[in-house]
């Protein structure tokens with residue numbers, strides 16, 4: 001299966017369950033792998049036949065900046081559903097990292113979800 005990916009997309013948002021978290025914006029980092037057959041785009045050298053990673057990055061930024069969820073789980077689920085619907089993505093893997101949440105966890109904490117049907 002071919003994939004189009006976006007790695008390390010940083011967006012600041014209101015996110016968190018504690019009172020102090022509702023008053024600030026915190027950094028979130030998004031890693032996105034999206035199943036897509038890239039051969040038609042490659043054959044025609046045509047952007048309209050593939051997933052436009054620039055357009056998808058903008059959509060992620062726009063959605064996340066406007067959001068104010070408690071849990072990273074809720075953000076991940078809603079973002080995945082929105083992207084699959086708006087860009088006709090058949091399968092995706094989405095990792096949401098909250099780098100500052102647990103200072104001792106140097107690689108960050110968060111969630112990783114996989115949704116949809118993985119193309120052969």
Ligand SMILES: Nc1nc2c(c(=O)[nH]1)N=C([C@H](O)[C@@H](O)CO)CN2
Nearest residue numbers: 015016017018070071072073101102
């Ligand atoms: N599985 C999760 N655990 C926790 C979350 C979360 O969104 N998902 N959130 C918090 C707090 O908001 C935390 O990030 C504050 O440091 C705690 N655990």
